[in-house]
Amino acid sequence: MVKTGRGVLFDQRRTGSQLIALIGLAFVAGVGTAAAQNLVITNARILDGTGKVIERGAIVVRDGKIASVAPGNPAAVPGARVINARGMTVMPGFIDAHRHPIQGNTAEWLQKDAADQMRGFLEAGFTTVLSAITPEEGLELRKRTESGLIKGPRIVAASLIPLARAPGGGRGNVGGRGAAPLSVPGAQGAAPAAPPAGRGDPARFDTSRPPLRPTEPAGAIPAEDTIKAVDAAARAGFDYIKTVMTITPGGPEIETLRLIVNEGKKHNLPTITHAVTVMDTLAAVDAGTGVLVHTPHIGRLDEDPAAVQKIVRAGIPMTSTLAIFIPHFSPDNVPLFRDRLPFPWNTISSAGQGPVNARLLWEAGISYGYGTDTSWPPKESLRDELRALTLVFSPKDIVTILTKNAARSTLKQDQLGTLEPGKLADIVIINGDPLNNIYDVLNVVTTVKGGVVLSDKTAPAATRKR
Numbered sequence: 001m002v003k004t005g006r007g008v009l010f011d012q013r014r015t016g017s018q019l020i021a022l023i024g025l026a027f028v029a030g031v032g033t034a035a036a037q038n039l040v041i042t043n044a045r046i047l048d049g050t051g052k053v054i055e056r057g058a059i060v061v062r063d064g065k066i067a068s069v070a071p072g073n074p075a076a077v078p079g080a081r082v083i084n085a086r087g088m089t090v091m092p093g094f095i096d097a098h099r100h101p102i103q104g105n106t107a108e109w110l111q112k113d114a115a116d117q118m119r120g121f122l123e124a125g126f127t128t129v130l131s132a133i134t135p136e137e138g139l140e141l142r143k144r145t146e147s148g149l150i151k152g153p154r155i156v157a158a159s160l161i162p163l164a165r166a167p168g169g170g171r172g173n174v175g176g177r178g179a180a181p182l183s184v185p186g187a188q189g190a191a192p193a194a195p196p197a198g199r200g201d202p203a204r205f206d207t208s209r210p211p212l213r214p215t216e217p218a219g220a221i222p223a224e225d226t227i228k229a230v231d232a233a234a235r236a237g238f239d240y241i242k243t244v245m246t247i248t249p250g251g252p253e254i255e256t257l258r259l260i261v262n263e264g265k266k267h268n269l270p271t272i273t274h275a276v277t278v279m280d281t282l283a284a285v286d287a288g289t290g291v292l293v294h295t296p297h298i299g300r301l302d303e304d305p306a307a308v309q310k311i312v313r314a315g316i317p318m319t320s321t322l323a324i325f326i327p328h329f330s331p332d333n334v335p336l337f338r339d340r341l342p343f344p345w346n347t348i349s350s351a352g353q354g355p356v357n358a359r360l361l362w363e364a365g366i367s368y369g370y371g372t373d374t375s376w377p378p379k380e381s382l383r384d385e386l387r388a389l390t391l392v393f394s395p396k397d398i399v400t401i402l403t404k405n406a407a408r409s410t411l412k413q414d415q416l417g418t419l420e421p422g423k424l425a426d427i428v429i430i431n432g433d434p435l436n437n438i439y440d441v442l443n444v445v446t447t448v449k450g451g452v453v454l455s456d457k458t459a460p461a462a463t464r465k466r
Contacts, residue, residue: 037451038062039425040077044085047435049092049403049418051396059090061425064451069419081453083446085429091399092419093127093153093426093449094441095406096378097319098293098371101131101155102138110140117377118145118152122455124378125444127426128154130410132272132293132373136236151454154426156410158242158272159233161226161260163253165219201339203324203347208246208276209298220252227263234267240411242293245275247283257287270411278307278357285314291409292318293371297325297354301361312364317408319371320401322358322388325350328376338374351388359392369409370402379442386438395438402441425451 039061046054048069058074060067068074101117102109118141121129131138134157145152205212233241241264247253261271270290275281278299281292292311295318301308311318327335327343335343362368372381389398407417415424427448432440447455 037064038077038080039448039451039453040074040080040082041090041427041429042073042082042084043087044090044429045087045433046419047089047091047399048420049400050420051400053435056087059419059425059427061427061448061451064425066419066421066423066425068421083429083453088445089430089433089440090419091428091430091434092403092407092417093428093447094125094382094402095128095130095370095410095416096121096126096372096381097130097291097369097406097409098132098321098373099129100133100373100375101129102134102141103375106135106137106140110138110144114141114144114152115150118150119455121153121378122151122447122449123444123457124382125428125430125441125447126153126378127428127447127449128156128407128410128412128416130240130272130371131155131157133160133242134158134238139237154449156239156412158240159236159238160242160244161229161233162221163218163243163245163256163260164248164251165221201337201341204337204339204344206276208280209347214246214248214251216248217250218248218252221256223259226256226259230260230263230267230269234264234269238269240290241269241271243271243273243284243289245273245280245284245287245289246277247280254283254287257284257289261288261290278304281311282307285311285316289316290411292316293409294319294321294373295354295358295361295368297322297350297357299357300353301357308360308364312361312366317367317369317405317411318358318361319369319406319409320358320385320389321371321373322351322354323381323384324373325354326384326388328374328380328384338376355388355391362393362397367405367408368401369406371406371409383439383442386441390438395435398438399434399441 041059044057044059046057046059046069048054054069054071057069057071059069060074060077139157142155142157144150145155207213230241241260243257243260245253245257257271257273264271272291272293273284273289274293275284276294276296276298278296278301281296284292324338325347328338330336337343358368370385372385374381376384386398389401393401404417407413416426419427425448428444429446430440431443431445434440445457446453
């Protein structure tokens with residue numbers, strides 16, 4: 001038997017193909033590299049993610065980790081690949097801290113779509129993606145990207161565990177293992193329900209949003225069932241537990257979440273929580289969740305400064321996902337929702353309230369990171385999220401949101417998010433200056449994950465003069 005860094009045991013009596021697939025589970029806390037190499041990037045304008053800018057510098061990578069970041073040119077590194085950035089911008093790899101990469105039938109998606117879609121993430125500059133609801137068979141994606149069978153970003157995965165049963169005694173998804181295409185809640189924090197025929201995305205009729213909000217208490221799930229679900233998620237090798245908070249009057253949601261948080265800590269398994277209203281966010285804070293995976297977009301924090309302070313004082317990072325409620329425009333200028341159906345204009349208030357609440361929390365000191373919760377191609381999702389973020393954040397803010405703070409929203413800030421010695425060498429080269437025009441982050445030329453160049457485009461010389 002082999003013990004991984006997560007404390008999970010695996011039987012060594014496997015076929016060769018199974019052993020290759022298991023390589024991805026042996027890395028610590030969901031981060032690792034395949035074929036890490038020595039690399040030197042020279043003649044770079046470096047945004048290191050901490051706020052520092054080096055106008056002309058170099059980055060040295062050894063064995064997949066950053067060895068140095070400094071002005072000027074370094075001494076020769078024997079055997080290292082050298083990339084001349086030609087004055088272009090070099091910054092940490094992007095992180096989407098809330099995404100649902102696996103859509104539809106998992107086996108079919110892995111066979112037909114996974115390679116192309118993972119390539120799309122790399123080409124857009126994403127080196128880490130948090131898969132916010134992952135079926136157990138979907139962990140195969142993480143294995144394949146970490147072993148190098150698929151070129152893709154680092155995948156960290158969450159298993160869904162419900163907080164309550166629907167009113168009336170419905171069982172909900174007690175095992176917490178099923179996947180849903182998008183993490184918008186069904187009733188009372190159970191697994192998201194499939195939308196009625198013809199109605200599309202559940203966010204169109206979100207039960208967190210009045211007047212659909214529950215008025216009766218949800219049923220409690222026995223504590224032993226919840227404990228078993230946490231144990232099962234740990235045994236399977238998940239990186240997080242995902243929960244959905246929609247509190248009901250006198251319901252069990254806060255206590256169940258508190259139980260999940262405490263049981264998860266026994267397995268080094270953090271809890272991340274979907275909460276889209278101010279009241280549900282406050283409930284998740286009371287329960288001690290590890291990450292808030294949405295900006296609350298229902299309820300006005302400008303009218304509740306005490307709520308702002310309570311959320312921020314908890315020290316829990318938050319993920320943006322602001323673009324869910326702004327229209328995505330098709331090539332023929334049709335405004336669409338994330339289910340690719342016509343945009344529901346009755347939800348448009350969230351497009352304004354989300355950014356307002358985000359800025360108030362930012363001013364109070366919250367760690368606010370990038371996430372999308374969409375299924376549009378990564379570059380399109382990035383463009384949409386930028387449209388929402390630029391309403392209230394500067395380019396400098398957004399660079400931090402996309403890198404350092406997004407790492408905090410995956411709880412991997414000790415290994416990712418900034419270009420500092422000792423951290424994993426996740427790096428992008430950009431043709432442009434994001435501090436002048438944040439949309440230049442759409443011009444990714446080269447993507448490096450763990451010291452390995454996984455996407456490299458031929459690009460013209462940098463437009464910025466040096």
